[in-house]
Amino acid sequence: MMLRTLLATSVATLALTGTASAENWDMPMAYPANNYHTENAQMFVDAVRECTNGELEITIHAGGSLFKGDEIKRAVQVGEAQIGERLLSAHANENAVFGYDSVPFLATSFEASDALRDAARPTLNALLNEQNMTLLYSVPWPPQGLYFAQEVNNLADAAGLKFRAYNAATARVAELAGMVPTQIEAAELKQALATGVVQAFISSGSTGVDEKVWEDLTNFYDAKAWLPRNSIFVNNDAFNALPAASQECLMTHAAEAEARGSAKAAELAGGFLATLADNGLAVSEPGEELANDLAEIGVTMTAEWLEQAGEAGNAIVDAYSN
Ligand code: PCA
Numbered sequence: 001m002m003l004r005t006l007l008a009t010s011v012a013t014l015a016l017t018g019t020a021s022a023e024n025w026d027m028p029m030a031y032p033a034n035n036y037h038t039e040n041a042q043m044f045v046d047a048v049r050e051c052t053n054g055e056l057e058i059t060i061h062a063g064g065s066l067f068k069g070d071e072i073k074r075a076v077q078v079g080e081a082q083i084g085e086r087l088l089s090a091h092a093n094e095n096a097v098f099g100y101d102s103v104p105f106l107a108t109s110f111e112a113s114d115a116l117r118d119a120a121r122p123t124l125n126a127l128l129n130e131q132n133m134t135l136l137y138s139v140p141w142p143p144q145g146l147y148f149a150q151e152v153n154n155l156a157d158a159a160g161l162k163f164r165a166y167n168a169a170t171a172r173v174a175e176l177a178g179m180v181p182t183q184i185e186a187a188e189l190k191q192a193l194a195t196g197v198v199q200a201f202i203s204s205g206s207t208g209v210d211e212k213v214w215e216d217l218t219n220f221y222d223a224k225a226w227l228p229r230n231s232i233f234v235n236n237d238a239f240n241a242l243p244a245a246s247q248e249c250l251m252t253h254a255a256e257a258e259a260r261g262s263a264k265a266a267e268l269a270g271g272f273l274a275t276l277a278d279n280g281l282a283v284s285e286p287g288e289e290l291a292n293d294l295a296e297i298g299v300t301m302t303a304e305w306l307e308q309a310g311e312a313g314n315a316i317v318d319a320y321s322n
Pocket of ligand 1 (some may be wrong): 087141142164185186200203204205206207228
């Protein structure tokens, strides 16, 4: 073999080895690329890339493009994806603890939501660990309110409406209110509204803006029922296979992403409601009758959740209240 060929071969081998040592992870996410949760995660993966000198490259797949929202948790659990983001409360049927952030009126401000998160973190992380995953960080959605295509002064006004649910708690609200729930991921919400599959739902101003709900709906009642969270978690085998320095980068930047994401959600919340109003939605607090009806549902659902979540759930609420 000529010297030049030999040299070229070793350079090619070196280049290959260099590439092979970098880890490439897939990160499925369910919400749009321009939602603040996704933008925050993009900053997180950029920071991790820099911190690891390019040795850990995480590719975000937004909008349910790699796995749909309801598939993401399992995909990470079995290692089909190494890391992912999911609204864990959507898995409360599996274990009620996952629904800790969707107990009506338990934590209704950003500050309270962060305190509840801290109270729940050890329990939630232990639960994920049993499923071969580790919690990295979580970020709240703005407070949840009710969207309708009509004025609603009390829940009798809403009886019979087809209601989009995103987790067990939202389905239960609908049931108790005499509405008819259907579980629909945000990625399919716009279509479901446009075709009349659903006529009402509960969510934040953020999702209302993402889905341009003013094209189909008319009223938003800012009930501030709870602030659900998107959680970012990693497959334990994938994590354990990383060098210690990369693990450290992930943990450090996860903590930063959590603080940055919570602050961003709080900063954006008012603007989302303003955007809804600018586009013609009637945005208001619930009237007294509607507020009372919702409070009653809250009492029922809190008792149900404490019962279902058992000791672990009670411990979370105790730690939160003290
Ligand atoms: N938006 C998400 C969950 C809560 C929220 O505000 C959704 O509607 O799917």
